[in-house]
């Protein structure tokens with residue numbers, strides 16, 4: 001199946017209120033253009049250098065989401081080309097992004113990445129850390145808008161109960177933040193969860209944004 005056909009069938013599987021980020025990491029610019037040519041505008045990348053390279057060569061109306069772990073020494077590069085950073089996993093990183101956005105006189109959207117999965121290897125804030133950050137830090141931000149949360153479920157295909165519980169925890173944290181520190185802030189509206197293999201469960205649990213890579217572009221080589 002072509003990328004255009006796979007994109008079409010992924011889109012058909014997603015309800016209309018749920019946004020699709022096409023995760024194009026490790027795929028060549030030509031693959032992104034196949035999706036672009038059939039209307040996809042929102043792409044997700046997980047490495048700073050790869051994002052910068054693709055953003056420089058591809059059309060200006062692409063909306064770039066950075067979804068990978070971001071080291072502070074790469075913040076300048078990513079703030080320079082991303083529209084949204086989904087992977088804010090520490091106060092230090094949030095403050096570095098704010099400082100760099102001020103310096104570049106640029107406004108940027110972010111999501112707070114939550115760690116709810118079983119694996120230690122995944123990055124992110126605990127729900128309580130995210131709440132604390134939202135209370136203490138978010139009101140002082142001038143160039144960064146916190147638009148919501150992002151989370152990944154445990155990679156436990158034979159324990160779907162755990163996957164469902166992880167998504168429920170992400171959505172619950174989103175709801176608590178929306179009703180607490182972000183009450184009245186209509187920008188806080190994104191609950192980003194669900195990838196190729198688990199997006200149906202994520203949508204059932206209240207996802208508003210899915211990040212789909214391999215179901216659109218095929219397998220990546222790591």
Ligand SMILES: *Cc1c(COP(=O)(O)O)cnc(C)c1O
Nearest residue numbers: 023067195196197211212213214
């Ligand atoms: C790679 C990646 C995805 C997409 O994963 P697929 O299984 O290829 O759909 C989604 N979210 C994040 C944070 C990723 O790193």
